Ligand SMILES: Nc1ncnc2c1ncn2[C@@H]1O[C@H](COP(=O)(O)OP(=O)(O)OP(=O)(O)O)[C@@H](O)[C@H]1O
Ligand SMILES: CCCCCCCCCCCCC/C=C/[C@@H](O)[C@H](CO)NC(C)=O
């Protein structure tokens with residue numbers, strides 16, 4: 001690594017011990033050198049013990065001058081600090097707040113206070129650190145915050161006020177806060193009313209449903225501003241530039257968990273403050289060439305659709321509604337007939353059966369994202385192309401059958417209930433979704449599959465389960481299949497895939513013959529859908545899940 005020139009270096013006091021403190025553009029470091037006498041074979045030698053720590057400047061939250069009292073309180077008595085340690089050092093100090101890593105991807109804001117020999121030196125330190133922080137251009141300064149007061153355990157407002165707002169204010173981030181008054185308030189506000197240029201990002205305090213509102217507002221707004229018709233399934237969507245932060249306050253909080261590694265408001269607030277950026281794939285869902293919804297986590301038909309429909313009636317229970325409805329849905333053991341056709345993602349790195357997972361700085365996401373953006377440059381040069389080259393080159397595949405579950409996971413969908421997720425090797429930003437087909441099987445076999453979401457065993461290593469990494473897929477319930485045969489003449493055929501029968505037939509999506517699609521926790525009104533993955537359409541204030549350091553390295557500032 002290139003060595004950075006020193007900007008400042010001084011001897012400062014920290015907890016009554018003298019440290020050599022240095023600052024360069026990348027790192028704030030402090031080390032204590034203590035001399036100890038040690039007897040070696042009769043003679044006395046000096047040995048040096050070095051305690052040294054460092055914090056990347058990019059993980060400093062703030063710096064401030066600190067009021068110091070030369071007397072410290074100890075067991076009710078005011079005691080004078082020892083003459084040796086305070087001499088000339090007691091009155092001037094500054095405090096650096098920085099990110100400290102804990103277990104399981106948890107971040108905390110920790111403080112370290114350095115005492116200086118004079119006021120000028122103290123000011124010089126504060127100013128130098130602030131200058132370095134001001135060079136970090138990816139940090140947000142002004143944020144728009146939406147709070148859903150009814151998500152999860154209805155703690156959104158409290159979580160924001162007690163845990164997040166104080167951190168934002170310490171980091172000098174100003175905010176406009178809106179507590180939503182009704183469902184879709186945030187979505188509609190973002191779609192039309194907000195001057196997005198005023199903000200460096202939008203913060204969502206709530207669960208996956210609230211996050212879904214935010215992305216619908218932002219994506220629709222961006223497409224409208226750029227003249228892109230969302231109803232056309234073949235349109236290339238324009239990426240949103242406004243980053244989104246998620247403060248988890250919902251029931252599943254799967255998007256937060258799968259992009260940060262933990263559902264913890266303080267950790268998420270710190271990722272926002274340091275200005276992280278994580279691109280995310282988004283699937284668009286259409287029915288009969290009409291736009292229905294976007295999805296970033298799970299699109300689930302059968303088990304997850306039925307479970308969601310049942311759980312919506314139990315919202316009063318809070319997050320445990322999913323456990324009740326999960327067991328009930330498992331016991332009903334409904335299967336659904338239909339046809340799944342899909343376009344496999346053939347030209348990319350990675351498969352859904354990989355042992356390695358998407359992690360911070362993921363090479364596969366970078367590589368595949370790059371591949372897609374190069375492809376799209378090529379497509380633009382050929383004027384009369386209406387389908388993507390991948391679709392034209394690729395071979396659609398078709399599977400007709402009876403399914404207990406059809407799940408499309410655009411990310412791992414890891415959450416506290418399933419820490420490795422529905423598709424553990426899925427990528428956040430590779431432009432694909434993992435299509436998981438669980439065919440009709442016995443209850444006990446389905447239970448084996450479900451339980452493998454919660455333990456180390458491979459949920460795909462079962463005869464009745466298959467998984468495909470795809471760019472697009474379509475599902476046609478059995479009632480609409482005659483329509484499919486009539487129009488299609490093949491799996492990848494006609495554009496009017498879900499025609500007359502589907503639109504007008506009351507059986508489609510309306511009777512218990514069909515399940516419903518669970519789209520990131522919202523029920524879709526149609527069973528017949530067409531889905532396409534859009535690579536890196538949005539960005540979060542996150543960095544993906546970091547690789548866990550060894551236990552000894554847990555205490556940041558890191559010990560050098
Ligand atoms: N003020 C409000 N009143 C009623 N509903 C709201 C309000 N604000 C937002 N909503 C809706 O509440 C629904 C659920 O919110 P949210 O996603 O925050 O919590 P959750 O469903 O408990 O969590 P998860 O989605 O993680 O399972 C969302 O679909 C959102 O549209
Ligand atoms: C009978 C035993 C059942 C055990 C089931 C364990 C598996 C749980 C896995 C949950 C994965 C949830 C994926 C995330 C989906 C979210 O989009 C959505 C909205 O928050 N949440 C749900 C629960 O649908």
Ligand SMILES: [Ca+2]
Nearest residue numbers: 281410427432
């Ligand atoms: Ca993906």
